[in-house]
Amino acid sequence: MNSTFILINIFALGCLTFAFIKDKTKTKQSLIVAIKSFIHILPTVLIIVILIGLLLGFVPSGEISKIVGKQSGFGGLLLIALAGAILHIPALLSFPLAASFLKSGASVTAVAAFITTLTMIGTVTLPLEIKELGKKMALLRNGISFIIAIVIAIVIGTIL
Amino acid sequence: MKIENKERKMNVRDYIPLGAIIIVAVIMLLIFPDRIDAVTNTSRAYFTEMIMILPAILLIMGLFAIWVSKEIVIKYLGRTSGIKGILLSILLGALPTGPLYVAFPMARALIKKGARISNIIIFLSAWACIKIPQEIMELQFLGVKFMASRLILTIIFVIIMGISIERIIEWSNKGKVNLKNGR
Structure with a gap:
């Protein structure tokens, strides 16, 4: 746990709450965009993570x-x-x-x-x-x- | 239906390289089982660090992508110039909105509206490499010193680049006009 992690998550939740109060449909759209981009980026995240593991584990x-x-x-x-x-x-x-x-x-x-x-x-x-x-x-x-x-x-x- | 199909195809294509690297990793670890701990521990540590921060970043990007419309950005950038125009180009480019290819049509609309070329270049470059989500990831993984010094240098050089490209394009356009007149 570090401060970047805590700050960014508090900020995201703050934005989400504010957005939800302002406009529920737009917030829903935003959530769908976020979830889709998460699904889209996930395989690349795994590729990078494995690549890093191999790099640091094997290459002197x-x-x-x-x-x-x-x-x-x-x-x-x-x-x-x-x-x-x-x-x-x-x-x-x-x-x-x-x-x-x-x-x-x-x-x-x-x-x-x-x-x-x-x-x-x-x-x-x-x-x-x-x-x-x-x-x-x-x-x-x-x-x-x-x-x-x-x-x-x-x-x-x-x-x- | 068609779009759904396309999206599914895209996702399948994303998983092929993942499958390939998993196979490579498994084979390498079978040959060198003494490295299993080092590799899995490293991968797990990086994965944890990424998964703690990525959902929040993607959520913020989703919110901004829906809330800050293209029209608003084009409206503001189309009519400002001078230092205010430069600062606004950086700020609007840095907002946590979509990938770079979204910005090209916006830049085209800005050219048509008669916005300054320097501002368009600065806007595009800010969109590409001064994006707030990127700065957050950079802060997390490379530390505040690295992130802050690269950010400041990038802003300075992007402004210089924007102004230079504007000069070059204006100069070459002038050259063409002179050539035509000469004939």
């Missing part, structure tokens, strides 16, 4: 830090940033995964790069982004996002 931490640790340099950073840009993992679930990377010896810089490219850049949603916003805007947004993700990661690695 020295091996991971060789690829994406402090001594791996810019190449490792580019590699993990690229992985984050290509992989399609729900953003919410990237944080526990990132935590397990840190535990197994990845550097703060690498983890920050991974999360930032994962959330900012969407290769799976790129066709839709191009369709809705045009090629120029979509490619500029994703391309520049990659560069600033690297910069953010390096700065975080220096200050933390």
Whole structure:
């Protein structure tokens, strides 16, 4: 039990109570949306959880830090940033995964790069982004996002 | 009926990779039974931590998705500019509403309404990576220092990116007009 857990649950219950008093039908709709997204995300939660178990249980931490640790340099950073840009993992679930990377010896810089490219850049949603916003805007947004993700990661690695 | 079918199919597709990884895990643990404790304990600990926080986050997202309509967001973002516009873009993007693909049609509607490109880019990027539910998960799993410094840096760079992309697009559009006039 920690404070984040307690606060977020109190906040959620507070919102729910307030919403229920204001509009019962809308609250019901919201609950259905929430339950559906829970069912939808559950298999991925289990995948991530098993993956983390295997990662921390099998891979010796020295091996991971060789690829994406402090001594791996810019190449490792580019590699993990690229992985984050290509992989399609729900953003919410990237944080526990990132935590397990840190535990197994990845550097703060690498983890920050991974999360930032994962959330900012969407290769799976790129066709839709191009369709809705045009090629120029979509490619500029994703391309520049990659560069600033690297910069953010390096700065975080220096200050933390 | 049709939609229900589609949803069921989607769910089945989600379970195939799960089945695959369970098989891989079982085989690996059968070959190396000494790792069973390490793997199951780690998985259980992470699962507990996630399951304590995810339902609340999804509930908050559900409430906001229904209550904050697209129309409201488009209305507010379409008419503000300057620092107020930037702050509003970040705030409305960060609200715990749906996935990124919901935001693209909204961004398109905003372009049509004549909203500033910088604000649209900032709104989209905030939606992608400054979302409140993500910050909560980040706080839980990576700690307040990591979360806060990444949040501040992301806000700064997203604003810079929004303004730069606006400049680039305006500059390239101007170039095209000049070229046409030149002919």
